[in-house]
Amino acid sequence: MRSRFSSSAAAAVVLAAALAGCGGGGRPSAFPDPSGPLDFTGHVVAHTSTNRLERVSFRGVGGKRVEGLLAVSRRPGLHPAVVFLTGSGGLMTDLASSAIDFANRGGVALTIQQPSAATTWTPFVENVRRALDLLVARSDVDPKRLGIAGLSLGAETAAIVAGVDPRPRAIALMSCRGRGAVSHYLQYARGDSFYVQNGDLDLVVPRPQLLLTIRAIRALHEPLRVKWYPDDHLLEPAAYTSQVDWLRHELN
Secondary structure: OOOOOOOOOOOOOOOOHHHHOOOOOOOHHHOOOOOOOOOOEEEEEEEOOOEEEEEEEEEOHHHOEEEEEEEEEOOOOOEEEEEEEOOOOOOOOOOHHHHHHHHHOOOEEEEEOOOOOOOOOHHHHHHHHHHHHHHHOOOOEEEEEEEEEEEOHHHHHHHHHHHHOOOEEEEEEEOOOOOHHHHHHHOOOOOOEEEEEEEOOOOOOOHHHHHHHHHHHHOOOOOEEEEEEOOOOOOOHHHHHHHHHHHHHHHO
């Protein structure tokens, strides 16, 4: 599901049914640590006095190329970095506004294009871990200040990555369905803090499923910030600004 910042209509509501139960009975080792050369490529597509936006690509799961947009602060020094993940059927451009906003505030942000169809969590999770590898390899990124932010399916992916990769410190989840894989892997998450944002009028993810995510985090992790909006699944623009504000604060 794409964000409100997408220029096109919202895409598919949910992933293939086979994906729904994937990973629920596994362990973090179900997602082996990806390795191999990233073969990074990138070129500048826009720049301002505060940021530079690049179109990039790197090798993801199975050696397949992953396309992305990288927003980089023009401030000197080491910066915090965040991977932003859109929802089912979304485009890497959908959360470009959040990535640019984060860069304008002194960070580095990457949005990636995930597969449009998959039957397991593996490509989603491992592509994000490769994206984290890319950020850590940069000379302008502080590897101790990493975060992940996701919307809908992207939020579920972020929650699972938090349980299999110890590097992200701040995890921001929008409209996150608390299905089995999410609840299972959240118990392994090592992130310092979580921010969960939901809509009271969400017609895509039932409220009990939204509450499952909150309960899974609250049972094991603190601090946890939760905010509800009088809105639907995609949430209002203010929610995206609030998410960037929170990430900037948590990653200092």
